[in-house]
Each structure stands twice: as structure tokens, then as C-alpha cells.
Amino acid sequence: xxxxxxxxxxxxxxxxxxxxxxxxxxxxxxxxxxxxxxxxxxxxxxxxxxxxxxxxxxxxxxxxxxxxxxxxxxxxxxxxxxxxxxxxxxxxxxxxxxxxxxxxxxxxxxxxxxxxxxxxxxxxxxxxxxxxxxxxxxxxxxxxxxxxxxxxxxxxxxxxxxxxxxxxxxxxxxxxxxxxxxxxxxxxxxxxxxxxxxxxxxxxxxxxxxxxxxxxxxxxxxxxxxxxxxxxxxxxxxxxxxxxxxxxxxxxxxxxxxxxxxxxxxxxxxxxxxxxxxxxxxxxxxxxxxxxxxxxxxxxxxxxxxxxxxxxxxxxxxxxxxxxxxxxxxxxxxxxxxxxxxxxxxxxxxxxxxxxxxxxxxxxxxxxxxxxxxxxxxxxxxxxxxxxxxxxxxxxxxxxxxxxxxxxxxxxx
Numbered sequence: 001x002x003x004x005x006x007x008x009x010x011x012x013x014x015x016x017x018x019x020x021x022x023x024x025x026x027x028x029x030x031x032x033x034x035x036x037x038x039x040x041x042x043x044x045x046x047x048x049x050x051x052x053x054x055x056x057x058x059x060x061x062x063x064x065x066x067x068x069x070x071x072x073x074x075x076x077x078x079x080x081x082x083x084x085x086x087x088x089x090x091x092x093x094x095x096x097x098x099x100x101x102x103x104x105x106x107x108x109x110x111x112x113x114x115x116x117x118x119x120x121x122x123x124x125x126x127x128x129x130x131x132x133x134x135x136x137x138x139x140x141x142x143x144x145x146x147x148x149x150x151x152x153x154x155x156x157x158x159x160x161x162x163x164x165x166x167x168x169x170x171x172x173x174x175x176x177x178x179x180x181x182x183x184x185x186x187x188x189x190x191x192x193x194x195x196x197x198x199x200x201x202x203x204x205x206x207x208x209x210x211x212x213x214x215x216x217x218x219x220x221x222x223x224x225x226x227x228x229x230x231x232x233x234x235x236x237x238x239x240x241x242x243x244x245x246x247x248x249x250x251x252x253x254x255x256x257x258x259x260x261x262x263x264x265x266x267x268x269x270x271x272x273x274x275x276x277x278x279x280x281x282x283x284x285x286x287x288x289x290x291x292x293x294x295x296x297x298x299x300x301x302x303x304x305x306x307x308x309x310x311x312x313x314x315x316x317x318x319x320x321x322x323x324x325x326x327x328x329x330x331x332x333x334x335x336x337x338x339x340x341x342x343x344x345x346x347x348x349x350x351x352x353x354x355x356x357x358x359x360x361x362x363x364x365x366x367x368x369x370x371x372x373x374x375x376x377x378x379x380x381x382x383x384x385x386x387x388x389x390x391x392x393x394x395x396x397x398x399x400x401x402x403x404x405x406x407x408x409x410x411x412x413x
Contacts, residue, residue: 086122154200171229190218
């Protein structure tokens with residue numbers, strides 16, 4: 001039951017005495033508090049035998065000092081903080097920048113005088129432009145960010161992902177109000193500027209690498225001018241395609257371009273196969289011509305040298321040299337033709353030789369039945385190869401002359 005409720009003992013909590021005639025005595029309450037503090041800090045009650053209070057006021061004051069000192073100590077301990085590896089601590093005094101600390105144990109003036117904000121400077125952060133992978137917005141393309149106008153007045157759907165790190169924690173926290181939003185706006189601006197300076201075919205085909213590099217450079221330059229403390233690590237072109245309404249026509253155009261490139265590659269392959277062969281054949285012809293040239297020159301020089309030597313010999317013995325040249329010429333001529341010599345002396349008046357059948361069919365040597373005369377032997381040599389018409393005329397002419405000589409001899413007899 002409470003002391004001030006009806007039926008209570010009417011004792012106040014300060015003096016411990018019942019006082020039903022007035023409010024509690026403030027002096028008594030103070031004395032009671034001093035006694036309790038004295039007991040806590042070992043001062044005793046300090047009362048003499050006469051009932052007067054002889055306690056010293058130094059002990060309670062010292063206890064309060066201890067309390068204050070303990071509170072100050074505990075308050076100072078709240079200023080210790082630890083910065084993990086890969087983080088930076090930014091200390092501020094009443095909101096003003098003071099210092100940037102690295103990883104480890106540090107101390108600052110406790111709140112509310114100073115405060116510290118730990119910033120992760122090694123984390124790869126990402127912003128998405130033109131699409132969302134999830135979160136508050138529905139995942140997919142964001143048309144107001146993705147659609148961009150090219151140099152040739154065509155629309156393209158561009159989806160870009162920018163990864164960045166914090167290179168200066170002080171600049172990141174104090175120079176820009178919202179660094180992520182600022183970086184996204186700068187990315188959109190740089191992206192639209194670069195895309196607007198190139199054609200649609202270049203953006204969608206061979207120019208992707210150059211476009212990404214140019215966008216990254218422009219973003220970094222602008223963020224450095226803002227002193228944002230942001231370092232762009234990479235810019236990734238997630239997708240680049242024409243708008244959905246013209247994708248079928250663009251796919252047909254791409255297919256036609258691929259067919260064109262395929263045919264060009266086939267033509268180049270054929271050219272690479274034919275041209276070296278033609279060059280080799282041309283080089284072979286040239287070498288053959290050079291060889292023939294050297295051969296003709298050598299033969300001409302040899303003939304000239306031989307003629308000079310023959311001229312010398314002819315001047316010494318003209319008759320002998322003339323006869324030898326004649327014999328050599330006849331030997332050279334007759335060795336190249338099939339010749340049949342027939343001596344009909346002592347034979348029949350009529351001699352039949354089927355030369356037209358003997359020459360073409362490579363018959364072996366045929367001899368006449370007439371005996372051999374002392375001037376020449378009767379020889380018949382079959383042609384090893386089919387003979388020409390001129391060679392057959394020579395053979396027939398020899399036969400006719402031999403027959404005439406035979407008839408002349410028989411007439412003289």
C-alpha cells in the first residue's frame with residue numbers, strides 16, 4: 001500500500017517518520033540522500049551520542065566526483081572505433097570534416113562532439129541504365145532510359161551496366177549530395193552523346209568496343225570534374241538491339257549482311273587458291289623460257305665455234321672436209337628415216353615389195369631374194385614408229401632408182 005493512500009502508515013519516503021500535519025521536509029530528504037551516498041562510498045552515518053549530525057560533507061562530494069569521473073571515462077570509451085580492411089573512416093566534428101582514417105583501431109571525441117562514418121572503398125558498386133534486374137522496379141527494360149537516337153535518326157535499345165569504386169571517401173561524402181543518382185545521370189548523358197554521334201549499324205555491330213570505351217572515358221572525366229571521389233572500373237554493354245517494332249526487318253538485314261560476308265570469304269578463299277597456282281605456273285613458264293633461251297644461246301655459240309673450226313680445217317683440206325661433211329649430213333638424215341635399199345642384180349624382172357604395208361605395221365627386216373652385190377648389201381629395216389609421207393617418198397624413190405639401175409644392167413647384158 002502506498003504511503004499516501006487512505007489507510008496507509010502516512011510515512012514519507014524521505015525522512016522515514018510519520019508526519020501527518022504537513023508536506024515532507026526538504027532538509028530531511030537531503031540528509032537522507034547524503035546518508036545513503038555515505039554508506040555507498042564508506043562514509044558511515046557520522047552521528048554523535050547527542051543526536052547531532054557531525055558527518056563530513058567531503059565524502060559525498062568525493063563520491064559525486066567519482067561518479068562524474070566514471071561517467072566521463074565511459075563516455076570517452078565510446079570514442080573508440082575499429083575500421084575494417086578495405087574501409088575508410090571519415091571523422092567529423094559538429095558535421096565538419098576532420099580526418100580520414102585507414103583500417104585499424106582509432107579514437108575520436110565521443111558524440112555529440114565528433115562522429116565517424118565508415119565507407120567501404122573496395123566494394124564494387126553497380127548502377128543499371130536502361131534495364132533493371134530486380135528490386136523496387138519490375139525487372140526488364142526501362143524504355144525512357146534505353147531508347148536512344150542515333151546519328152542516322154534511328155532508335156536503338158541500349159542497356160548499360162556501370163561498375164565503380166570509391167577512391168576518396170571525403171569527396172564521396174561531402175562534395176555530392178547523392179553520388180549514385182549523380183553518376184546515373186552522368187552515365188545517361190554520356191551514353192546519349194556517344195550514341196548520337198554514331199550510326200545505328202556501327203552501334204549494333206562492329207562499334208561496340210569503341211563505344212563502351214568512349215562512354216567510360218566521358219563518365220570518368222565528368223565525375224573527376226565534380227570531385228566525386230568515384231572511380232569507374234568498368235562499363236558493360238549488356239544489350240544493344242533495334243526497337244521491338246523493327247526487330248524482324250533488322251534480323252533480315254543482318255542475315256543478308258552475313259550472307260554477303262560469307263560470299264566474300266568464299267571468293268577470297270578461291271582467290272587465295274587460284275592466284276598462287278597461276279603465279280607458280282607463270283614462274284614455271286618464265287623459268288622454262290629462260291632455260292630455252294640459255295639452250296639456244298649455247299647451241300648457237302657451239303655451232304659458231306664448230307663452224308669456225310670446220311672453216312679452219314676446210315682451208316687446209318677442202319676436198320676431204322667437203323666429203324666428210326657430206327657423209328655426216330647423209331648419216332644424220334638417213335638415221336632419222338626408214339630406208340629400204342634393194343639390189344635386184346641377178347634377180348627376177350619383176351620385184352614386188354608391199355612397202356605401203358611394211359612401213360606402217362612395224363615389220364621386221366625384209367630382204368630381197370636377189371644375191372648381195374659387191375657394192376652394197378641388201379637390207380630391209382622395218383619402221384619402229386609410223387613414218388611420215390615424206391619418209392615413204394624417200395623409200396619409194398630409192399626403190400625406183402634401184403629398179404631402174406637393174407633394168408639398165410640387164411639391157412646392157
